[in-house]
Amino acid sequence: MNRAAVMGSGSFGTVFAKVLCDAGGEVRLWGRRPEIVKAINEGRENADYLPGVELPETMRATLDPAEALQGVDYVVLAVPSQTLRENLSAWKPLLPESAVLVSLMKGIELGTCRRMSEVIQEVADVPQERVAVISGPNFAREIAARQPAASVAACTDAETARRLQAACMTPYFRVYTNTDVIGCELGGAVKNVIALCVGIAAGLGFGDSTRAMLITRGLAEIARLGTALGADQHTFAGLAGLGDLVATCSSPLSRNRTFGENLGRGMTLEQVTAVTRQTAEGVKSSEAVLELARKHSVEMPITEVVAAVMHHGMPISEAGYLLMSRSPKPERYGVDE
Numbered sequence: 001m002n003r004a005a006v007m008g009s010g011s012f013g014t015v016f017a018k019v020l021c022d023a024g025g026e027v028r029l030w031g032r033r034p035e036i037v038k039a040i041n042e043g044r045e046n047a048d049y050l051p052g053v054e055l056p057e058t059m060r061a062t063l064d065p066a067e068a069l070q071g072v073d074y075v076v077l078a079v080p081s082q083t084l085r086e087n088l089s090a091w092k093p094l095l096p097e098s099a100v101l102v103s104l105m106k107g108i109e110l111g112t113c114r115r116m117s118e119v120i121q122e123v124a125d126v127p128q129e130r131v132a133v134i135s136g137p138n139f140a141r142e143i144a145a146r147q148p149a150a151s152v153a154a155c156t157d158a159e160t161a162r163r164l165q166a167a168c169m170t171p172y173f174r175v176y177t178n179t180d181v182i183g184c185e186l187g188g189a190v191k192n193v194i195a196l197c198v199g200i201a202a203g204l205g206f207g208d209s210t211r212a213m214l215i216t217r218g219l220a221e222i223a224r225l226g227t228a229l230g231a232d233q234h235t236f237a238g239l240a241g242l243g244d245l246v247a248t249c250s251s252p253l254s255r256n257r258t259f260g261e262n263l264g265r266g267m268t269l270e271q272v273t274a275v276t277r278q279t280a281e282g283v284k285s286s287e288a289v290l291e292l293a294r295k296h297s298v299e300m301p302i303t304e305v306v307a308a309v310m311h312h313g314m315p316i317s318e319a320g321y322l323l324m325s326r327s328p329k330p331e332r333y334g335v336d337e
């Protein structure tokens, strides 16, 4: 039986812990709020993040990171991307020597432009073969309801990816493997930025033609950045690329899309931030993705206007004008563009 610690008891941390239990694992879920830990252990529910979802007996929540991490095979990280460095630094002395560190996070670190697996490697001081990523079109509430879904377990070491696949595969959660960690992580992080833009467009009242344009051109810019960073272009046609992009840009469950939609409807950035209780990774990551693009001379027009709206006070009317008045171009996709 696999033993795993899931570090972070928000929506996706809790759901992924449930998936691991349903796949036959024994799971300890670390949380920082005593009332959530108590409610999970005594009431089998994380009412704040997943009301009405019964959590398995094989999941035990704890406030103590040492108790969570002791003797586990997998350390699954599910905290906000921008706090990972600080969290993992504190947990480093407690990490079991041979455990595989798994990122569920879909963000890019501000300031360093690092992907989450890079932050993990650097902070935990482990080789890349011990770092894996789970990424795909997976909304916490849908997975919690055991709706059929799929995801990707990515690791540069194919055997580690295969073992992780086996550890989290269930009748309702189908997992594929990939050794393209860069592509899987970029797909997951940049789709949040594109979803913010799609949300703004929806809030302004635009329909499916606009959404399809943004998804398709968004995918082109994700692939351009990815290939410049060494990803395999094919990854972006898969679950961690197009799959997650379409799901996030289409679903009212997406925090990123909803954040954008509220802006499009006329709320200020401060008002939207105040009503957004959960992590909308694209807001902060947009700035880091843009910096990464500039470092590698990659053109990312959608990301550019999203970062300008989120961080530099650009009005959304100007963002729309800038996108639609770009110079005429032939349509190309990915690396040749």
Ligand SMILES: NC(=O)c1ccc[n+]([C@@H]2O[C@H](COP(=O)([O-])OP(=O)(O)OC[C@H]3O[C@@H](n4cnc5c(N)ncnc54)[C@H](O)[C@@H]3O)[C@@H](O)[C@H]2O)c1
Binding pocket: 008, 009, 010, 011, 012, 013, 014, 032, 049, 078, 079, 080, 081, 083, 087, 104, 105, 106, 107, 138, 139, 140, 141, 277, 278, 279, 281
């Ligand atoms: N929710 C989903 O459907 C989903 C699906 C796939 C991937 N993800 C990714 O998983 C990651 C986590 O998402 P989530 O949905 O669980 O977010 P969430 O907002 O529901 O939960 C975040 C958790 O992190 C904790 N947290 C906040 N600040 C912290 C800090 N400074 N130190 C330690 N813990 C802190 C919160 O208490 C909470 O338990 C994100 O990167 C997200 O993009 C989410």
Ligand SMILES: O=P(O)(O)OC[C@H](O)CO
Binding pocket: 106, 136, 137, 138, 139, 192, 195, 244, 247, 248, 253, 254, 255, 256, 257, 279, 280, 281
């Ligand atoms: O709610 P979002 O926008 O963070 O998206 C959640 C997942 O990443 C969808 O796959």
